[in-house]
Amino acid sequence: MKKLFLAVFLISFFKLGYAQVRPTLSKDQMGDYKTNTQRNNGALDDDDPDYRGSRKSTSNKNIKNKDAKIEDYLIISHKNDTTIVDTTLTIHKEYKFNYLRKDTYRLMPFSNVGQSYNTLIYDFNTSQLMPLFAARARHFNYMEVEDINYYHVPTPLTELYYKTAFEQGQQVDAFFTVNTSKQLNMSIAYKGVRSLGKYQNILTSTGNFRGTVSYKTKNKKYVAHAHVAMQDLLNNENGGIADSNIPYFESGNPEFKDRAVLEVNFEDAENILKGKRFYLDHSFKLIQPKDSISQNQLALGHVIAFEDKYYEYNQDRQNDYFGEAFQNTNLRDRVTLENFYNKLYLNYKNEYIGDVTFNVAHNNYNYGYDKVTYINNEYITNRLKGDVVSVGGTYRKNIGSFNLEGDFGLNVSGDFEGNYIKGKATYKVTDGIAVSAMVNHNSKAPNYNYQLYQSVYKNYNWQSSFNNTETQQLTFALNANKLANISVDLITISDYLYFKKQTSTTFIKPYQSNASINYLKVNLEKQFNVGKFSLMNTVTYQNVKNGDNIFNVPEVVTRNTLYYSNYFFKKALFLQSGVTLNYFTSYNMNAYDPLMAEFYVQNDRAYGGFPRLDFFINAKVQQARLFLKAEHFNSAWTGYDFYSAPNHPYRDFTVRFGIVWNFFL
Template identity: 60%
Template sequence: MARKVFTFLLLILVSSVYAQDLTIPQDSREGFGINQDTLSPSQRKSTGIKNLKNNKAKIEDYLIISYENDTTYVDTTLHIKKEYKFNYLRKDNFGLMPFSNLGQTYNSLTYNFQNTSLMPSFGARARHFNYMEIEDINYYRVPTPFTELLFKTAFEQGQLADSFFTVNTSPRFNFSVAYKGMRSIGRYQHILTSTGNFRFTTNYQTKNKRYNLRGHIVTQDLLNEENGGLQDSQVANFESGAPEFIDRSILEVNFENAENILKGKRFHLEHNYKIVREKDSLSKNKLSIGHIMSFEDKYYQFNQSAAVTDIFGSAFKSTNLVDRATIEHFHNKLQLNYSNNILGDLQFNLGSDNYNYGYNKIVVYNGQTITNRLKGNIYSAGGKYQKQYKKFKLNANAGVNISGDFDGNFIKATAAFNLNNDISATASINHSSKAPNYNQLLYQSDYINYNWQNNFNNTETQQLAFQLKSKKYATLSVDYTTINDHIYFKRDATGFSEEDYVPLQAFQNNKSITYLRAKFENEIRYKNIALNNTILYQNVQDDNNVLNVPEFTTRNTLYYSNHIFKKAMYLQTGVTLNYFTSYYMNDYDPVLAEFYVQTDKEYGGFPRLDFFLNAKIRQTRIYLKAEHFNSSFTGYNYYSSPNNPYRDFTIRFGIVWNFFL
């Protein structure tokens, strides 16, 4: 019902605010989601778009507004960070180890336990790397229609394409439409991937600037064929490098009859009304009320035509296995915002969450009845505070569940200070108590051992983080986290004999974990040559060895940049080294779509070298990369998880094309 009401209201809004004036004056930028303070003086400079049909429009007028209301603008330049983001996720994937095929999952080499969520996560976390959450959706404001097209080749048959279009039909109303689609067969047996992400966004402001609205509709489907990795007998063939096994399709995998899929749709609306609004820059008091409403309906499903009992254990039936977990989540939040020149910005909020997670059957196993539903209502309260005084900025955010079956709370505070025009320092503290993921509490499957109903404690984390940033020299980030009652998946052989099948189960760690990370980023430049470095050090103190990460992870890029052909083309070419030290890498389970702890063998310690040649011609950026070109001469010991090899040497091509009308 809520979904239908929201869709109806959105359609009414779209039809009622359409107008013909396509020029956005500077004074119309104020309002919902536009934080001009986040545009630095350097960002306001034009990047040289000379072919705009509207000669009054500048590139810095094409605004991109994040979920947190940070505002940047469309960037058509070519730099090394664009190279790092030109991938399936379209963001820097440092700290992630991709699987062999595009669109598969990623093994995490690092973790950030900072959390501000009061509700459990859905589960099937290995399928969520490309699942766009509310925080991943941007909003726009543009003086003329803007289009971006992306294309990139995949592995064997297939490709990745992302199309985006946004327009302001008036200075006060914008909408955008985008779709990212990908299909790739891959080079191993039964490993096809097919995904789609559709996004529609809109934002609106009334003439008197008192009422502001933004919202989005997102539908997503992420399909992966699963093969369980290489058979143990085939690992030696892969690592031998023998010519007959370079054709990876002849290597035998564990099964060829399974797939899993994650599908979801979300309707999200945020709007506010200014009761007391600013009349000029000297206004001391501002008061507004706000409302956030979102409805998300998604499911995860694992299908297998015939049971594979030697890997997953006994099954209730031998053919047509189907595991399907669903979640419906309806969220509402009311906000009262007060702003004062002396006190700063204050917010008080009340929230409600209606959830319905589960399955369409009740399982009775070993005399235990496993329910099929976790559902109820959670009521929460929270607040935010923000104050900026000269070069010092303070942010605080807190929330607590006050009623319902799930306890939860968090506190996050951040202080930032600009030491000078180049150096800034940031410190933050975060405490969180969060309920386990739904699939850790309740899971049902046609495989007998994948049925459980647990009563775990909340996972509690405390994190201290510091960052020192210099545009000229380097950025140093350090965080220290303590984790209590950490929940993980593992095959624990305790109590089993050697010939017994050891099931995969969820466990709760009974000891405290301490986790230290230090990340160093800098770029050394001499004329047209630069060396870009990212180095991550991690140290875990964990008696039970349930949180495993590599001690060192590094990415180093040596590249050359210059204009050629009388400055008609900008060229960038170089080599990137990715490397992480050996560690007990997590294994992957396709039934749950989760990674689980293994301590039998260490993986890693292999280099990945990529050669790239990128070029920019006007608003078109062209990317050519020879990925992992060292694979044939540094040893075939590269894995994304046990029995799942990383990709071999391949050459891939891509393009990003921007249109300004």
């Protein structure tokens, strides 16, 4: 069945790709779409207070179609939210000019680009019904379904991203999309990174390929979005600086400024996460409004997806860092997941009732290893296989200045229990002020590697039965760019799952807390402008009750940017320059386990309390945005106690540059 699906998908993908190649240059070709100002996965900043977007044509020198407007270049999310391509230069573009192409305020990056991130601020606004795959520390740059966008453009569009890396490497992200007709769009993109790094054995080499096709019939009754994603994320692992060399790093002795001389825990290991996904979402309107007076719309939709991924750890020789092993050389762990997903949904829209969707979905999963294990008189199986059937629905309705949203999902059969229900109400006070409240409840089965794990290292073998983790979240938010953006999250976590080292050992095991953890998170964002100068502030306060030594977060996280903006050379050049301070208070930071590619709880030492100062100069010339940054320039005079995780130092002072360039043909 899966092979048949792949064959049908590929045939359909290429058939759509080569159908209808007539060019379209009419100025009203995008009249079927309406843009909104909702930020779409970091692609737009038109809701930013310093947004400098233009509703006029883009550069006449670069665009062959003089009737094309910037608002005609559409980005469509997997939820069909539509935004426009943004070529402006804002402070938020500075925050997103990084490996993930996202704002990493809540994350602490490791020393080398392409490595993992430690989480400073947690987000439990999730609607998951199924367990997640293993190696979560490797998934920050793994593009999920919601990370793939579709496009509709009046002329071919290209975006090129480039940024320097650390020692013998670069990072690039190249994207191209074209509409061969009003009905058909295709896009192709590849993001690649290779960086040697400053420390021994931390080379990273990653690649993310994605291709999309969007199609709609002339009468708009049938709409299809499809994508293919091929991803491989490889990291050499060294286990961090050896404990005996930590004093050398923290001393600031010039002899150890060359970080390659510091001893690491091992130099012969690597892990890799690979995945491929085929996805198709298509719908047909059974009832379509014939004119503006008609109110009823009924559509039948279908989503089909197949994803195959694996995580592998390789090491040349057994290392006592993980304990005893079944063999001494050529160690290899490999775990796979195949997930085949089908969803049938019915959508009804009515001016008075609202937008209602009901769906029925089926997951066929196959997770595990190619062998069974018998250890300590315990038999550990090699596979978790089965089927899960779920139901769900969404609701959207605008009532005057109110916007109401609701979502629910429930697993009705199968080995994994799970459910979620979410409701949100937003009230628009004025054009620039909105208040909202959200409630979210989620119950999800433990991730697969909590339930079953096998390794060539003897201590990393278990088959466990844990309760579902339940979260209840209540959020209040005020969005007022001229005043401040404030959000308050009250979160309760029951049966929290975590990894932790066993007492007096060097290996980790999964655990579940019986306590009910209360997590308070308050976030404030405010920008002050005085002439050409601006001060952008983001501050987060966090407090945890009943989660001591289990759920550790810094009490305060802050980012403050003082910068100058101005036009030069008759407005041919737009320049931004300033300094950014990143800081979080000291806390028991989670440690990193390279064998499992997971973070685990540690309470032996507190980390943090060090400032990170970055100086940047950014410029925009036509559709090219140039970035130059002196990262962590204070590292030599504020102390060598900066860490991304225990035994894993953050970056020393370095200068990096790059560019994002859009071409409108």
